Amino acid sequence: MKLVSPLVTSAKNLSTEHTFETKPSLMHRAETEPSATVSLTRDDALKLYRRMQTIRRMETAAGNLYKEKAIRGFCHLYSGQEANCVGMKAALIEGDSVITAYRCHGWTYEMGAAPKEVLAELTGKVSGCARGKGGSMHMYAPNFYGGNGIVGAQCPMGAGIALAHKYNKTGNVCLTLYGDGAANQGQLFEAMNMAALWDLPVIFICENNHYGMGTAVSRSSHNTDYYTRGDLIQGIKVDGMDVLAVREATRWAAEQCRNGNGPVVMETETYRYSGHSMSDPGTSYRTRAEIQEVRQNRDPITSFRDKILGADLVTADELKEMDTEIRKEIDDAVHAAKTDPEIGMEHLSYDIYSDDLGHNMVRGVSPFVQLPHKVTGQAVNRK
DSSP states (O other), rough: OOOEEEOOOOOSSOEEOOOOOOOOOESSSSSSOOOSSEEHEEEEEEEEOOHHHHHHHHHHHHHHHHTTTTSSSSSOOTTTHHHHHHHHHOOTTTTTEEEEEEEOOHHHHHTOHHHHHHHHHHTTOTTTTTTTTSSOOOOOOOBBOOOOOOOOTTTHHHHHHHHHHHTTOOOEEEEEETTGGGGOOOOHHHHHHHHTTOOOEEEEEEEEEEETEEEHHHHHHHHOGGGGGGSSSSEEEETOOOOHHHHHHHHHHHHHHTOOOOOOOEEEEEOSSSSSSOOOOOSSSSSSHHHHHHHHHTTTTHHHHHHHHHTTOOOHHHHHHHHHHHHHHHHHHHHHHHHSOOOOOGGGGGSSSSSSOOOSSOOSTTTTEEEEEEHHHHHHHHH
């Protein structure tokens, strides 16, 4: 990314806004494209940096909690891919929806959950975003329909959410994310076909981190240009390690959908530093040198930090102070994730209905055994 032109303030000799040149996107069957010239304000620079850095530290903490056996089951980390969710969220408007796969911690935070709610959900505690019932793969927040554990299953669901937006004339879009491993699932193509037939405001987004579980994309996909896989649907491929490029590509795609030109297929070329999950060391199918090269030359956080420092949008002291604040926030969240209580047995019958149906009991695993259903505002109304 190349620096272009600053607007400098006299008070602290800092720029209030700066213009950058990003790597041009690759387009498929599209008549327009996002501009490679991107403007960034000082306030947005600080916000984007804070959010990416928070996700990175949160995921590092999650990895440590898993190694301590405070987290059980599955745990898929987002480290290295932070520019994707942060850049995309920066392009959304009120009421837009998101649904993704099981690598969902960063998205849960972006859509409104505090780090404490994310980490506590991982450890199964009551302060988790789903009160500890969902764990790593099943997190939710306002307008965020979760991480989903079945590979590719979120894609038709995302089309359904977009259908609801169109039916209700909300003017909103749904971001439907999946990985390169899920890109070969048949239900994705079924969802794309229906979305195109019905002109749904959905952006199908392939987060291409180059490895589906332990398999390189070249070994699993005949066509690795995932942004072209919508056939007659327009597509776009963007550098997923550049938060500004992702933001502008998402704005372009969302505008297409809001103007009735959807759906759109979008590919972000990104990278994950950890293995597919915590049970995968991530080094048997790629070299440590490859991972280190990406960390040194393409890391989304350090590269963005260098850009905004070089553009005089921020100072090193500001970022250092922010890093300290983030570290404390995550440390406090880790403490809560370890010490907060789990939900009680009576919560097993909560969250079955969105509204109370007037029953005091709900049927359990046997029709002759019923569970008490304690009606409270938190249990019944939280969605």
